[in-house]
Amino acid sequence: MPRDLTRIASPDKPETERNWWVHVILLAVCVIAMLPVVWMVMTAFMPRDVAKAVPPQWLFPPTLDAFRMLIFEQGMLGFLKNSLIVSVSSTLLSVTIGMFCAYALARFEFAGKEDVSFWILTNRMMPAVAVILPMFLIFKTLNLLDTYVGLILLYTAMQLPFVVWMLKGYFEDIPRQLEEIALVDGDTWFGAFRRVVLPLMTPAITATAIFVLILSWNEYAFALFLSGSATKTLPPAVVIFAVNAEVSWDVLGAACLIITAPIMIFVIAVQKQFIRGLSMGMVR
Amino acid sequence: MAEIRVERLHRSFGEFVAVGDLSFNIGDGEFVFFLGPSGCGKTTTLRMIAGLLMPTSGRIELGGRNVTFLKPRHRNVGMVFQSNVLYHHLSVYENLAYPLKVRGWSATEIRRKVQDVAALLQITDTLHRGTESLSGGQAQRVAIGRMLVRDADVFLMDEPISHLDAKLRAHMRAELRHLQKELGRTTVFVSHDQLEAMSMADRIAVMNDGALQQFAPPQEVFDRPANVFVAGFVGEPQMNILDVDIREGVAHAPGFRCDLPPGWLARNGIAPGAYRLGVRPEHVEIAEAPGHLAARLEVTEPMGAENLLTFSLAGQDFKLRQPTGLCDRFRPGDMVPLLPRPDHLYLFDRVSGCTLAQAAFTDRSRT
Structure with a gap:
């Protein structure tokens, strides 16, 4: 016998939502996700013997020994500088170049447009290990090993597909008519691009740049092989001085904090633009 | 400028x-x-x-x-x-x-x-x-x-x-x-x-x-x-256009018969043959006495001061627009006697669609 869903009449007021369990799940997810981060921050301030202790100790006198060691003995700030130079430059380059590529793909019709778009995407699909050896040989031949230029070029090339695909969608959302009225209003093509399209794209470009900056900042595999003493960035640097005969957890924790803190502070600072950029075109 | x-x-x-x-x-x-x-x-x-x-x-x-x-x-x-x-x-x-x-x-x-x-x-x-x-x-x-x-x-x-x-x-x-x-x-x-x-x-x-x-x-x-495209495109509701045969000064179509003013045909040099006849909905009147043209009312659309009546005639829609008082007594299914106003008829070429004879009233206003 089929159920009759129309038997009951409406109650006097709307039912109250009973969804407390959603909050429980959210809380659980937050705790699980945050715990390792909290633990990492805590280890950074632990004295060495506490950091090694089993079972772990939650209470300890905080110390800056690990940071002192990293900054004054290991020259951590030098690696931080390398990371900054490489990721900021490659972000600027890839976003600038990618912006024009994406605009061309979004606006103009040309033979093989779909193929070009797809080819750009497939570049991104390739696993890093597949190209590390050839890249190493190329860099060696071109004398790019252990240079800023080499790393910046490589990261720019790596991030370009991502930039192009992300911005292409946003460019397509900007009505072409706005450029057309600008042209009729007397502007040149580039003027219309600069004065009309770019201002409207600012949130999207900002969001893309932030994404790319994080990706470049965190890049490990290529940096490990292609950088040297002069240009080593933070991620490969951490390994060499934190993992020797035994893992010094306090140093590792402090190093991780030094890597993540700048990017976290940065993202918190720009999160408004970031979210605005990501949600652009979705809310109208 | x-x-x-x-x-x-x-x-x-x-x-x-x-x-x-x-x-x-x-x-x-x-x-x-x-x-x-x-x-x-x-x-x-x-x-x-x-x-x-x-x-x-x-x-x-x-x-x-x-x-x-x-x-x-x-x-x-x-x-x-x-x-x-x-x-x-x-x-x-x-x-x-x-x-x-x-x-x-x-x-x-x-x-x-x-x-x-x-x-x-x-x-x-x-x-x-x-x-x-x-x-x-x-x-x-x-x-x-x-x-x-x-x-x-x-x-x-x-x-x-x-x-x-x-x-x-x-x-x-x-x-x-x-x-x-x-x-x-x-x-x-x-x-x-x-x-x-x-x-x-x-x-x-x-x-x-x-x-x-x-x-x-x-x-x-x-x-x-x-031409017939302009006639149909301009005007709301659009002009009624019927395929007709003209013999001895009368336009014939299945279920449709309409006397044409003889002077108008002669002036425009219309020979007997196959044409398309056009008349705007506001230029179709409801005849006082049953004549030789009657059509079945299909739909009535009240528009306030005027009503829009859709008839089925010669296998297609045929519309009439008249002040409400003149046409609100009819119900869908009624056979209604119709009279297209003879000085508001247009004739178009069957093939090219060109206007062969403009409505007679426009000739008058020109001279």
């Missing part, structure tokens, strides 16, 4: 001919409508005049200057689209200043000119607002203002008011017409709405399939359509 001359303009997209061999002249200060169904080439033509689309061949002159293949910025035309009328990242003031800024005017000159135009269009109090706070009508004013600040020779409008709600649209129709007359700029307006065209235009260019069907003042397009 400029007249527009278009000669043998042609544009195709691959195999598809969007505009074929189009020639016309638009006088200085004239308000001209391109009217036609979607895909008839009206917007393509407008975009070619604006310079946003290059013609395949032909020639366009603005104010005596050949601009056929010039970029938009060398033409001094202004354009308003249906949507995305304004730069939404700029304020109203910046929107109005944009065309001057790209021409390198100084800030003080820009301010003076923008103030003048804003005063003329009565939008001074909106100048420092963002564009999102403007009503549809205000946005259109600002868009017109952007054409005015730089003294555009020709205003081009691509269905600028067709997305507004009915009441505002009626208001904007009157306002645009008034503004156009006041400013005296040559204006080309693209529309698929024949009511808009009838109420605003000095002349209407009716287009279909990339070709100009008729280019004449609204009343003439309505009263003396050049």
Whole structure:
């Protein structure tokens, strides 16, 4: 016998939502996700013997020994500088170049447009290990090993597909008519691009740049092989001085904090633009 | 100030001919409508005049200057689209200043000119607002203002008011017409709405399939359509058109018989044979006594002062529009005696669709 869903009449007021369990799940997810981060921050301030202790100790006198060691003995700030130079430059380059590529793909019709778009995407699909050896040989031949230029070029090339695909969608959302009225209003093509399209794209470009900056900042595999003493960035640097005969957890924790803190502070600072950029075109 | 001359303009997209061999002249200060169904080439033509689309061949002159293949910025035309009328990242003031800024005017000159135009269009109090706070009508004013600040020779409008709600649209129709007359700029307006065209235009260019069907003042397009397409497209509801055979001064179709004025046939040199007969719904009357034409009423649509009655006749719809008092006694299914007014009949060629005989009343008004 089929159920009759129309038997009951409406109650006097709307039912109250009973969804407390959603909050429980959210809380659980937050705790699980945050715990390792909290633990990492805590280890950074632990004295060495506490950091090694089993079972772990939650209470300890905080110390800056690990940071002192990293900054004054290991020259951590030098690696931080390398990371900054490489990721900021490659972000600027890839976003600038990618912006024009994406605009061309979004606006103009040309033979093989779909193929070009797809080819750009497939570049991104390739696993890093597949190209590390050839890249190493190329860099060696071109004398790019252990240079800023080499790393910046490589990261720019790596991030370009991502930039192009992300911005292409946003460019397509900007009505072409706005450029057309600008042209009729007397502007040149580039003027219309600069004065009309770019201002409207600012949130999207900002969001893309932030994404790319994080990706470049965190890049490990290529940096490990292609950088040297002069240009080593933070991620490969951490390994060499934190993992020797035994893992010094306090140093590792402090190093991780030094890597993540700048990017976290940065993202918190720009999160408004970031979210605005990501949600652009979705809310109208 | 400029007249527009278009000669043998042609544009195709691959195999598809969007505009074929189009020639016309638009006088200085004239308000001209391109009217036609979607895909008839009206917007393509407008975009070619604006310079946003290059013609395949032909020639366009603005104010005596050949601009056929010039970029938009060398033409001094202004354009308003249906949507995305304004730069939404700029304020109203910046929107109005944009065309001057790209021409390198100084800030003080820009301010003076923008103030003048804003005063003329009565939008001074909106100048420092963002564009999102403007009503549809205000946005259109600002868009017109952007054409005015730089003294555009020709205003081009691509269905600028067709997305507004009915009441505002009626208001904007009157306002645009008034503004156009006041400013005296040559204006080309693209529309698929024949009511808009009838109420605003000095002349209407009716287009279909990339070709100009008729280019004449609204009343003439309505009263003396050049062919069966214009007759059917202009007028709401559209003209009734029946395939008929004419024998001995009478038009015959299955279930249809209509005496034709003998003088009218002779004057237009109509020989017996196969034709298409047209009569507008408002020119069909309900006969006092049952004559030799009766049709079954299918649907009644009350429109307030008038009713629109749809009959089925000779296997197609046949409409009648009459004041409510004359026709509200009929119910669907009734057989109603009908009488097309003999001096409001049109005859078209079966094959080419050309008008062979204009309605007799138009002959009278001409002489």
